[in-house]
Amino acid sequence: MKILWFDIETTAIDHWPTLEGLTEVHCLCVYDGTFMRSFNSLNGDINEGISYLNTADYAVGHNAIGFDAPALAKMYRPLECVVLDTMVMARVLFPDLKNEDYKNPEFPRQLVGSHSLKAWGKRIGEEKDSHGETEDWSQYSAEMEEYCAQDVMVTHKLFLHLTAQNGSQQMMWLEHNFARIIRKQEANGWPFDSRKANELTERLMVRRAELKDDLQEMFPATVETMKQASGWTVTEGGVEYSARTKGELKTVLKDAGLKQVIVNRAVRSGNKTKTIPFNPNSRDQICERLLQMGWEPSAYDGKRPKIDEGVLKGIGTPEALMLLEYLLLTKRLGQIAEGKNAWLKLVTPEGRIHGELNTNGAVSGRCTHRNPNVSQVPANRAPYGEECRSCFIAPKGKVLVGADASGLELRCLAHYLHRLDDGAYAREILEGDIHSTNQNAAGLETRDQAKTFIYALLYGAGDTKIGEIVGKGRKEGKALKARFFQKMPAVQTLLNDIETTLEKKPYLTGLDGRKLPCRSAHSALNLLLQSAGAVLMKQALVTFCEDALLPFELHGNIHDEVQFSCDPENAESLGRCFVDSLAKAGRTLGFRMPVDGEYKVGLNWKETH
DSSP: OOEEEEEEEESOOSBTTTTBTOOOEEEEEEEOSSOEEEEETTTTOHHHHHHHHTTSSEEEETTIIIIIHHHHHHHTOOOOSEEEEHHHHHHHHOTTHHHHHHTOTTSOGGGTTOOSHHHHHHHHTOOOOSGGGTSOOSSOOHHHHHHHHHHHHHHHHHHHHHHTTOOOHHHHHHHHHHHHHHHHHHHHOEEBOHHHHHHHHHHHHHHHHHHHHHHHHHSOOEEEEEEEEEEEEEEETTEEEEESSHHHHHHHHHHTTOOGGGGGGOEEEEEEEEEEOOOTTOHHHHHHHHHHTTOOOOOEETTEEOOSHHHHHHHOOHHHHHHHHHHHHHHHHIIIIISTTOHHHHBOTTSEEOOEEETTOSTTSOOEEESSOGGGSOOTTSTTHHHHHTTBBOOTTOEEEEEEESSHHHHHHHHHHHHHHTTHHHHHHHHSOHHHHHHHHHTOSOHHHHHHHHHHHHTTOOHHHHHHTTTOOHHHHHHHHHHHHHHOHHHHHHHHHHHHHHHHOSEEEOTTSOEEEOSOGGGHHHHHHHHHHHHHHHHHHHHHHHHOOSOOEEEEEETTEEEEEEOGGGHHHHHHHHHHHHHHHHHHTTOSSOOOEEEEEESBHHHHO
16 A cells, blocks of 8 residues: 655635635645655646656545645646545544643644644644745745645654544544535535625615614613813903813913913813713623613623523513614624625625535534534524525526435434333334423423423533423422433433443544543533434435435535535435435444435525425
């Protein structure tokens, strides 16, 4: 087996998903474990370097899947060897890196939690060169090539460090295959209806302005007395002389033929005042006005009473609900038009938003999103959710297919309960009504309460939070959990087993053998289930991309759903293919109950989820 390590240097990148700004690959350095070979644009032998890389079984680079390989493909040709990425490896092997970095007081604070090559170089004692931090990248230079070569040496040592961790091979291949697919998704982007988004923006801005006027009428401006004098007055010879400032008063005295020293006897005629209109964006002002109205806060952010959506809903007065709507409108406008990563600011000239993903951004293995965070696009049921989702559309002449897993979290719970209850919970999911079962077990009044209860339990909610589901407190929450565990002893046993595991080692083991560092026992079950769901969805997407015989373009991967476009006549076939891939993924991972899903076809995201 032949392995080569490599790195490239290029012109500066303006937009990473599309590689806009990439106009030249300056140099390519390749290391075989003994000798370093360099290829550059000055000699015109970059293509020769690619041919050399292709003699390997594996080419290893840091962020090579995210950048180096796509850059070479754009400027020259795709690599024919298998690309391994030390960033992908590092993220999955060390998902809780920030916690480890904080234990080292000498580690640079600005690099804490970073998986950059610079950060890893410091951790393993093979540091990057400093050349690239200030120099011009528009032209090739010999120093640039030396910098590139040192990056390869850091990558080589990092690769050896990572392979020495003996991570699960199944996990490693899954993460690499998934990362390649997501890189294509980032390049594809998601078509975005800017006209519709601008219309929605205008509508929300008008409503917000109306609300602001109403709120400022409801909460009158306050008048604040300032330290500065509003004027100065002095009496001389029975005559009063006044001016706004002492300087102006001197002039008045001089014009009256009086000595200016008289100004020292001047007295304030009052203090300046400042009128402060009510600002509905200020949590401090909101808190102050609500307290004046008799509100008694029950939760605090530090010393300040907590003000959020739940609190305002709970207060329930017309004033509180109006404030709630105002803050919601501000939040939506921030997402659509006003925020740093607002959708309208991120649309490229071709009319697409190229959201970026960290394919192992959470400790559980779940993806995290940025530029923008599409996982925060409001659901259809949320205020303005349908309007927001309808802006994410299919390409012209295509349809959008949205596919997701059915009841993923409870199926993951059933998987881990299977060895303890002989599959009883799984059978209830498949053949019965699991929420009614949970309702009866906990002794709850409604099925909706049962849904809230089971998910709160899985997320590690304490007794008080559980009690709030039925409008009570800690005592009732504790009783609810006790009743549930009595009827569902396998769940209690699973929790006990997890706690015992964490007493022996600081991590749990995921579906594909990955280590899941766990900081607290109360969140451990949630970590285990979230990881299982994430791994299942990753495997399903990899399987789908292998099995799909018809063309499609991936646009979104959000937790337990995918969104892709295709020709209208192929939508049903591809939708069924993804649902089949979910079932296959379960079998591949040894899941102890069938995994199922569903799909919808439409012209925008509102219609497909």
